[in-house]
Amino acid sequence: MIPPTFDYAAPTTVDEAISALRDAGEDAKVIAGGQSLLPLLRMRFAAPSTLVDLGGVEELRHVREDGDTIVIGAMVTHARVLRDPLVNAHVPLLAQATSTVADRQIRHRGTFAGSLAHADPAGDLPAVALVLGASLEIAGPHGRRVVPASEFFVDYLESVVAPDEVLVAVRVPKQGSWVGRYEKFNRVAQGWALVGVAALVRRENGAIAEARVGLTNMGSTPLRARRAEAALAGADSPAAVGAAAARAADDTRPSDDLLAGADYRRHLAGVLTRRAVASLA
Amino acid sequence: MTRVSMKVDGVEYEDDVEPRTLLVHHLRESLGKVGTVVGCDTSNCGACTVLMTDPEGRKQGIKSCSVLAVQADGREITTIEGLAGPDRTLHPVQRAFHEAHGLQCGFCTPGMIMAAVDLLTENPDPTEAEIREGLEGNLCRCTGYQNIVRAVREASAEIRSAGGDAEPAPPSPRAGEAQTPDSGLPRQDVPDETIPQPVP
Numbered sequence: 215m216i217p218p219t220f221d222y223a224a225p226t227t228v229d230e231a232i233s234a235l236r237d238a239g240e241d242a243k244v245i246a247g248g249q250s251l252l253p254l255l256r257m258r259f260a261a262p263s264t265l266v267d268l269g270g271v272e273e274l275r276h277v278r279e280d281g282d283t284i285v286i287g288a289m290v291t292h293a294r295v296l297r298d299p300l301v302n303a304h305v306p307l308l309a310q311a312t313s314t315v316a317d318r319q320i321r322h323r324g325t326f327a328g329s330l331a332h333a334d335p336a337g338d339l340p341a342v343a344l345v346l347g348a349s350l351e352i353a354g355p356h357g358r359r360v361v362p363a364s365e366f367f368v369d370y371l372e373s374v375v376a377p378d379e380v381l382v383a384v385r386v387p388k389q390g391s392w393v394g395r396y397e398k399f400n401r402v403a404q405g406w407a408l409v410g411v412a413a414l415v416r417r418e419n420g421a422i423a424e425a426r427v428g429l430t431n432m433g434s435t436p437l438r439a440r441r442a443e444a445a446l447a448g449a450d451s452p453a454a455v456g457a458a459a460a461r462a463a464d465d466t467r468p469s470d471d472l473l474a475g476a477d478y479r480r481h482l483a484g485v486l487t488r489r490a491v492a493s494l495a
Numbered sequence: 496m497t498r499v500s501m502k503v504d505g506v507e508y509e510d511d512v513e514p515r516t517l518l519v520h521h522l523r524e525s526l527g528k529v530g531t532v533v534g535c536d537t538s539n540c541g542a543c544t545v546l547m548t549d550p551e552g553r554k555q556g557i558k559s560c561s562v563l564a565v566q567a568d569g570r571e572i573t574t575i576e577g578l579a580g581p582d583r584t585l586h587p588v589q590r591a592f593h594e595a596h597g598l599q600c601g602f603c604t605p606g607m608i609m610a611a612v613d614l615l616t617e618n619p620d621p622t623e624a625e626i627r628e629g630l631e632g633n634l635c636r637c638t639g640y641q642n643i644v645r646a647v648r649e650a651s652a653e654i655r656s657a658g659g660d661a662e663p664a665p666p667s668p669r670a671g672e673a674q675t676p677d678s679g680l681p682r683q684d685v686p687d688e689t690i691p692q693p694v695p
Contacts, residue, residue: 215536216515216517216520217515217517218515219513219514219515220514220515221514222497222514222565224565224568245563245566248561248562248563248566249538249561252517252538252560252561252562252563253537253538253561255515256517256536256537256560257537265514265563267565267566269566272550275550291549293555316632317541317631317632317633318556318610318613318614318629318631318632319541319544319555319556319557319558319561319610319613319632320538320558320561320632322549322555322556322557323557323558323561323562403631403632404539404631404632
């Protein structure tokens with residue numbers, strides 16, 4: 215399978231990338247690692263007029279510390295996230311979740327920011343970004359703006375990034391005393407998650423003081439399981455955690471497809487929430 | 496057309512490519528590296544795995560059907576054809592696949608071996624579970640994986656006992672003089688009907 219024809223731009227700075235997008239019009243597409251986009255191109259589900267390749271933009275390849283935040287540039291690959299000392303020290307949930315993404319080869323090319331910009335509700339990292347309270351730095355012709363992850367995802371494969379904008383960095387707050395775990399269920403090693411759960415909790419005196427639960431593939435965007443979160447606060451026993459986790463799918467409308475029925479997905483959301491939170495005891 | 500230069504199995508190549516050309520097609524059709532195969536064309540099977548340097552020069556296993564040739568500009572690539580030593584001594588992973596019967600039909604083997612080399616470069620002494628997980632991006636429909644895992648364990652032991660690492664040997668200096676540094680067919684000898692034509 216061979217992708218459709220497109221023009222190709224290889225900018226070396228963010229400004230050049232934005233100019234290239236502006237020149238190319240709204241059918242242009244940004245490519246970072248390309249691990250989501252190339253399969254779409256090969257199957258001709260996407261036919262951009264121009265690909266603007268961020269691969270040569272050196273300024274996007276950095277991970278840095280900015281006060282209480284770890285800033286991850288748009289060209290930082292999953293493999294780099296996995297071995298980065300700042301990420302491992304301050305955002306271990308991101309490292310653990312990233313280790314479950316696809317396979318080694320894909321983690322060598324795919325990027326953290328790219329998997330958010332792709333906005334696939336079945337992708338693992340959007341739900342993780344949501345519970346970590348990440349914010350996304352977007353550059354465009356009129357300057358830069360920062361959007362919280364909770365406002366970034368619009369719909370299936372759609373984010374707030376405009377056609378002439380580039381997601382340049384993800385700002386992830388340090389976990390501090392919060393501990394996290396990502397659990398997912400899939401049929402085969404590299405398959406998309408049927409359902410995934412990102413749990414982040416803060417404990418006080420042996421009980422859960424606060425909890426955040428993010429859901430992968432339980433709707434057209436990644437979601438927070440607000441009812442389960444509220445019920446988890448104060449949970450001090452496995453039974454209490456189990457009862458709270460059972461509410462993870464409340465208010466969700468997961469898809470009903472060949473891979474899994476909606477009821478099955480709701481069931482999985484509860485089970486995975488319980489497993490994720492229980493592992494953090 | 497876009498000009499790209501890359502070093503493949505020790506030889507520098509410079510070519511004009513269409514931006515939509517996949518790296519695996521460039522390797523096979525322009526450079527004659529037909530040892531690297533296309534299995535599934537959906538990023539699943541890993542048969543097209545080669546090693547490619549990242550911007551810091553670190554060699555990493557990648558799926559060459561999921562990378563554009565233009566994205567490989569300036570990078571260094573090792574295919575299965577560049578794995579054996581200059582005197583054609585098999586790489587320890589190749590030898591172990593041979594000796595432990597790590598293949599049956601052989602189609603997945605080029606990618607499986609490159610993925611194993613990639614894994615052993617990062618983790619020279621993986622457990623069985625780490626091998627299985629490390630090769631999750633490569634599918635084999637014949638062996639049931641048992642002998643593949645055994646081969647990787649044997650290769651790991653051999654590489655460690657020899658005190659070396661899994662990095663492929665440097666290519667023969669004569670590779671550059673010969674148009675084909677390996678047994679790949681030169682482009683002019685590739686029968687036209689075997690070359691897939693792009694759909695307009």
